[in-house]
Amino acid sequence: MTLFAQAPASRSRLIWIAIWALLAVGLAFAASSLSWSDVLNAALRADPLWLVIALLVNLANAPLWSMCWRCLVGRSLQAKPFGVVRVLAVVLAAIQAFSVLGGGATAFVLVTGRLGLSKMAAVSLLALDTLTTGLTKTLMVGAALAVLPGSALLRGIGAGLLAAAAVALGAFIAFSRSRERLYKMAARRNARVRVWIERLGDMTSHLDVVRSPARLGGAVFFMFARRMCEGLAAWCVAVACGIPVGPEIILLAVAAIAISTLIPGPPGHVGLYELAVVGAYQWVGIAPETALAAALLQHALFLVSVLAPGALIIVLDPGFAGRKPPPA
Secondary structure (H helix, E strand, O other): OHHHHOOHHHHHHHHHHHHHHHHHHHHHHHHHHOOOOHHHHHHHOOOOHHHHHHHHHHOOOOHHHHHHHHHHHHHOOOOOOOHHHHHHHHHHHHHHHOOHHHHHHHOOOOOOOOOOOOOHHHHOOOOOOOHHHHHHHHHHHHHHHHHHOOHHHHHHHHHHHHHHHHHHHHHHHHHHOHHHHHHHHHHOOOHHHHHHHHEEEEEHHHOOOOOHHHHHHHHHHHHHHHHHHHHHHHHHHHHHHOOOOOOOHHHHHHEEEEEEHHOOOOHHHHEEEEEHHHHHHHHHOOOOHHHHHHHHHHHHHHHHHHHHHHHHHHHHHHOOOOOOOOOO
């Protein structure tokens, strides 16, 4: 629990409070310059059919994430597919209702209590999940910047991010295969250094997924599919609002959302999410009122799709987090 629920240092907390305050001031200033009647009219004119489709697309989040976890854990994950989806539906709701740390604590409790993994296996799974998420977000941001029209500098940064992700992945794969070399290196060092090198060697025993191209590729594929569902939902909302955007702009919007969710913020990333989407649409000249209407609808549908299933599971099964999985 302490691994995920540990409170940040007071200095870090003050820094984030200052960042949130600046963002709040910026959002308030931007909001004061908008015509809210136009925002409301743009939202009310949205095609409800496309909004329903966007909601249904967002519901694929937990099932795709469960497939990613099955690739990461392999055969040691004995729980039935629907059981994993239920766990992740509750984790998604906790992340949006509280924070990433709250979602991490919830995930640890449910993975050990409902899925039957040991504490070490749970920590390994959540660490690999974080690695896969970070790699996917880096690839998405790099790809979005690489195809962004009108800025050679940003395209260069995008290409650099893609190259950096490839190098980092290659280095991590090499590390996962270095157990014997690390142990041999440790044997030639003094006792204090030997302990740390041996710990690095022990870590590689939990990285068997990295040594399997099929499992690692599957995990990245399903995590990327999760993000693409967000992009497809964003495209549906854009169509509903009459916004003429191409695939590269949707990719940019999803990449902007991915960056905004890396910043510790209020529950559901309210404000940061809208800022990211509006910024992406403003880049291509969409009217700010229409862009904000699309951002608000897109975020609302996403929150409903992740909060409602998790809340429904807890309401129908109040002891869900405290029960052990049934015997196989």
